[in-house]
Amino acid sequence: MTTTSIFLCLALLGFGFYLLGRWRAMNASVISGKLHSLPSFHGAYVAMCMFVPVLVVIIAWLLYSGNSVDQQLLNAAPIEIQEAGQLDQTKYLYSIITPAVQGLEVSDSALAAQVTNFQELTKRNKLIRFILILLAAVLGGLWGLLKIKPDFRARNQFESGVKYLLMACSLIAILTTIGIVLSVLFESIRFFNKVPLHEFLFGTQWSPQIAIRADQVGSSGAFGVIPLVTGTLLIATLAMLVAAPIGLMAAIYLSEYASSRVRSVAKPMLEILAGIPTVVYGFFAALTVAPFLRNWGDSVGLTISSESALAAGVVMGVMIIPYVSSLSDDAINAVPNSLREGAYGLGSTKSETIKQVIFPAALPGIVSALLLAVSRAIGETMIVVMAAGLAANLTANPFESVTTITVQIVTLLVGDQEFDSPKTLAAFALGLSLFIVTLCLNIIALRVVRKYRERYD
Amino acid sequence: MIDSTAGKNTNKTLKSFNDILPVEEKTRRLNAQLKKRHRKEMRFQMYGVISLLLGFLFLVVFFNSIISKGYTAFQQTFISLDIEFVEDIVDPKGNRDAKEMLRSDYSKLIKDALKKEFPSVKKRKDRKALNKLISSGAVYKLADLVIESPELIGTTQTLWLASDDEIDLLMKGHIDRNLPESERRVKDNSITWVDELVAQDRVVKRFNHTFFNSGDSREPEQAGIMGAIKGSFYVLLVTILLSFPIGLAAAVYLEEFAPKNRITDVIEVNINNLAAVPSIVYGLLGLAVFINFFGLPRSAAVVGGLVLSLRTLPTIIIASRAAIKAVPPSIRSAALGVGASEMQTVYHHVLPAALPGILTGTIIGMAQALGETAPLLMIGMVAFIVDIPQSAMDPATALPVQIYLWADSPERAFVEKTSAAIMVLLAFLTVMNLFAVYLRKRYERRW
Numbered sequence: 001m002t003t004t005s006i007f008l009c010l011a012l013l014g015f016g017f018y019l020l021g022r023w024r025a026m027n028a029s030v031i032s033g034k035l036h037s038l039p040s041f042h043g044a045y046v047a048m049c050m051f052v053p054v055l056v057v058i059i060a061w062l063l064y065s066g067n068s069v070d071q072q073l074l075n076a077a078p079i080e081i082q083e084a085g086q087l088d089q090t091k092y093l094y095s096i097i098t099p100a101v102q103g104l105e106v107s108d109s110a111l112a113a114q115v116t117n118f119q120e121l122t123k124r125n126k127l128i129r130f131i132l133i134l135l136a137a138v139l140g141g142l143w144g145l146l147k148i149k150p151d152f153r154a155r156n157q158f159e160s161g162v163k164y165l166l167m168a169c170s171l172i173a174i175l176t177t178i179g180i181v182l183s184v185l186f187e188s189i190r191f192f193n194k195v196p197l198h199e200f201l202f203g204t205q206w207s208p209q210i211a212i213r214a215d216q217v218g219s220s221g222a223f224g225v226i227p228l229v230t231g232t233l234l235i236a237t238l239a240m241l242v243a244a245p246i247g248l249m250a251a252i253y254l255s256e257y258a259s260s261r262v263r264s265v266a267k268p269m270l271e272i273l274a275g276i277p278t279v280v281y282g283f284f285a286a287l288t289v290a291p292f293l294r295n296w297g298d299s300v301g302l303t304i305s306s307e308s309a310l311a312a313g314v315v316m317g318v319m320i321i322p323y324v325s326s327l328s329d330d331a332i333n334a335v336p337n338s339l340r341e342g343a344y345g346l347g348s349t350k351s352e353t354i355k356q357v358i359f360p361a362a363l364p365g366i367v368s369a370l371l372l373a374v375s376r377a378i379g380e381t382m383i384v385v386m387a388a389g390l391a392a393n394l395t396a397n398p399f400e401s402v403t404t405i406t407v408q409i410v411t412l413l414v415g416d417q418e419f420d421s422p423k424t425l426a427a428f429a430l431g432l433s434l435f436i437v438t439l440c441l442n443i444i445a446l447r448v449v450r451k452y453r454e455r456y457d
Numbered sequence: 458m459i460d461s462t463a464g465k466n467t468n469k470t471l472k473s474f475n476d477i478l479p480v481e482e483k484t485r486r487l488n489a490q491l492k493k494r495h496r497k498e499m500r501f502q503m504y505g506v507i508s509l510l511l512g513f514l515f516l517v518v519f520f521n522s523i524i525s526k527g528y529t530a531f532q533q534t535f536i537s538l539d540i541e542f543v544e545d546i547v548d549p550k551g552n553r554d555a556k557e558m559l560r561s562d563y564s565k566l567i568k569d570a571l572k573k574e575f576p577s578v579k580k581r582k583d584r585k586a587l588n589k590l591i592s593s594g595a596v597y598k599l600a601d602l603v604i605e606s607p608e609l610i611g612t613t614q615t616l617w618l619a620s621d622d623e624i625d626l627l628m629k630g631h632i633d634r635n636l637p638e639s640e641r642r643v644k645d646n647s648i649t650w651v652d653e654l655v656a657q658d659r660v661v662k663r664f665n666h667t668f669f670n671s672g673d674s675r676e677p678e679q680a681g682i683m684g685a686i687k688g689s690f691y692v693l694l695v696t697i698l699l700s701f702p703i704g705l706a707a708a709v710y711l712e713e714f715a716p717k718n719r720i721t722d723v724i725e726v727n728i729n730n731l732a733a734v735p736s737i738v739y740g741l742l743g744l745a746v747f748i749n750f751f752g753l754p755r756s757a758a759v760v761g762g763l764v765l766s767l768r769t770l771p772t773i774i775i776a777s778r779a780a781i782k783a784v785p786p787s788i789r790s791a792a793l794g795v796g797a798s799e800m801q802t803v804y805h806h807v808l809p810a811a812l813p814g815i816l817t818g819t820i821i822g823m824a825q826a827l828g829e830t831a832p833l834l835m836i837g838m839v840a841f842i843v844d845i846p847q848s849a850m851d852p853a854t855a856l857p858v859q860i861y862l863w864a865d866s867p868e869r870a871f872v873e874k875t876s877a878a879i880m881v882l883l884a885f886l887t888v889m890n891l892f893a894v895y896l897r898k899r900y901e902r903r904w
Binding site for chain 2: 062155162163169177184245247249250252269270273277280282283284288321350351352355372375382385413427
């Protein structure tokens with residue numbers, strides 16, 4: 001029973017119960033007169049009664065089976081694996097059994113026997129799952145059918161059920177946040193058990209590659225986040241140096257000077273910049289901007305690394321321009337016209353009005369736009385992965401190569417993962433720091449607007 | 458803010474000046490000041506124009522760079538060779554068994570054909586270089602041909618075979634012939650051979666079907682984007698199936714039914730924050746929850762779809778709420794007044810009116826999801842996958858991830874493939890965004 005066929009089964013069953021419920025309600029109305037709700041609501045109610053227990057069973061099954069498949073595989077494994085440490089078990093699970101089960105390579109007969117054993121286990125599991133789901137569906141549906149009476153308030157019941165469904169959907173937003181926090185938090189705690197927190201926060205060395213043998217050079221690995229933070233800040237600063245003036249001036253020009261025709265052309269053009277995927281910006285930064293900067297540096301006698309922070313920063317700045325400009329545009333447009341007209345009435349020019357009246361009035365909105373832009377620059381991944389370096393240099397020179405938090409997360413997690421080496425876990429600790437920093441910036445940005453915004457009406 | 462006392466002082470001095478100065482001098486000074494102020498005004502306006510122009514300049518440079526690098530990838534160089542399908546090589550046992558013929562050494566046929574074409578090439582090293590003119594994937598074409606029509610065995614056919622990627626680059630002018638030989642990937646003798654072939658009209662550039670029809674490959678001339686496009690398709694399918702109904706339901710609840718209390722407030726703040734969480738963090742969530750906890754397969758499009766639906770949910774919810782809010786309350790009152798229930802009001806009247814706005818928001822969210830790369834890297838959709846995925850559970854890459862992978866490849870020929878893939882991606886995005894604009898223009902109602 002594949003997942004698709006189960007869903008198909010359930011859909012058919014649901015429709016069947018809907019028809020049954022409707023039919024029963026119509027019969028009931030024939031016998032005893034008036035129904036409270038339309039027959040279709042009775043049908044819908046019965047179908048709902050069927051789906052609720054099914055949903056419960058599916059969720060319970062998902063929670064239970066995630067770990068149980070691994071556990072069953074291990075139970076079927078040879079004794080020496082069962083008694084081995086967790087590292088060997090994970091290795092066994094992911095590099096021996098799972099490929100074999102997926103039919104990639106079955107070399108020896110003992111493994112083949114295990115694979116068939118496992119396949120039978122999963123087959124049985126799937127059968128049990130199917131039976132449980134079917135049982136829940138039929139019982140739920142029958143229960144719903146039994147409740148149908150002419151004066152049964154099926155519509156109200158059904159509508160309140162739908163309301164709960166809608167509420168559940170809106171709770172997914174909260175669940176996502178909780179999921180993010182928990183998923184990075186748990187692995188981070190495991191990481192901090194291996195690497196002390198102060199070493200992570202204040203260490204100035206970052207070299208997560210841990211040698212395989214203990215006697216090799218650099219066997220310990222160093223997890224000091226400072227060079228990553230400075231690298232991230234350097235690139236974000238460069239990006240803001242590009243994005244803040246250009247974005248702000250573009251917003252001012254578009255909202256205060258430009259005719260509506262210019263605006264109708266220029267605004268979508270700027271928005272194209274926001275629509276370009278970041279991986280494309282990354283390609284552009286790495287293959288066009290970086291070589292250009294390096295050649296330019298050669299011609300004026302500067303040594304610019306081909307993975308310089310400058311290339312990544314400038315391109316990231318361009319990416320953020322539409323973000324800054326559209327948010328500050330909103331802030332500027334929110335300033336009431338009476339303020340402008342008052343300033344003109346006193347004889348000030350347009351630019352004086354903008355600088356001395358509109359800009360101060362729109363400042364909270366502009367500051368929050370800039371903060372959001374900074375948070376975006378810090379969390380941006382693909383541009384820096386493709387255009388910035390991997391080596392963690394502690395430098396403030398934009399011509400050198402630096403690395404960022406997001407680059408390190410990607411390099412640590414792409415490729416082989418071992419969920420008990422600090423190397424992999426470090427990615428989650430970095431993710432946690434990234435999440436906290438961007439969250440704080442967002443909250444501050446919202447606060448700035450709420451607290452300092454002038455109300456003009 | 459201007460210091461008030463300073464202001465008073467300047468006023469006083471001005472006044473005293475005004476008293477002393479003759480009228481002409483006063484107007485002269487005023488005019489001078491006015492001129493200065495107007496110059497300032499002009500300058501300020503110029504800054505605005507310059508920043509806009511900088512943005513456009515970037516766009517022009519950007520598109521110019523991508524298109525000029527990538528347009529050649531839509532063509533591929535083919536070389537025609539007289540291939541003799543020698544029976545001893547193709548089917549040594551003579552029983553026309555497809556399985557055995559698949560294993561035959563077709564590269565020998567190509568080598569022989571090249572040997573016949575260039576009989577003067579004798580040295581082993583040169584021979585090797587000569588054989589490199591033809592793509593290593595050409596043998597599969599020969600094998601397919603023979604298995605499909607075994608009557609070809611024993612005949613000589615003039616066939617157009619894809620050239621190697623280096624020769625392809627040479628033909629497209631991406632390799633500078635004037636460079637010293639040591640700095641060139643294509644050596645002098647290869648160039649003379651190619652020129653000879655060109656003189657015989659045996660080289661032609663044709664539309665590159667491979668690029669659109671095949672999956673990834675280590676050999677640039679055999680690499681295509683079909684696998685990535687299909688992967689992206691499955692990812693987006695899962696994304697829209699999940700995020701559209703859930704986002705719509707959440708928006709309806711928050712806008713129409715939610716009581717104003719702390720929980721609703723928390724949900725609202727949450728959604729706004731989620732929209733600003735870096736996408737890579739969603740990738741970590743996907744890795745920890747969907748792959749490690751629920752045990753879903755790594756690299757599968759379905760996990761990518763799950764992660765991206767969480768990523769696009771805030772966008773869809775925010776857009777849908779705005780659209781629902783724009784429906785005037787009078788419509789709701791009228792529906793309730795004629796006896797509709799709350800639920801009926803929403804489903805029969807509010808949602809149809811808000812649907813264009815909701816769909817626009819959804820399409821924009823999908824366009825974002827199509828361009829998203831970082832979360833997909835986290836959940837292992839970055840693997841080298843040759844096969845074209847046949848379902849959402851198969852290992853797959855997505856179009857932006859393919860761009861990332863190719864951009865990382867050392868082969869020079871992948872640069873044009875990457876740019877071409879970017880053009881395809883941008884074309885998809887343009888179509889989606891134009892559709893959103895059309896929906897908004899055509900169906901959005903203003904009350």
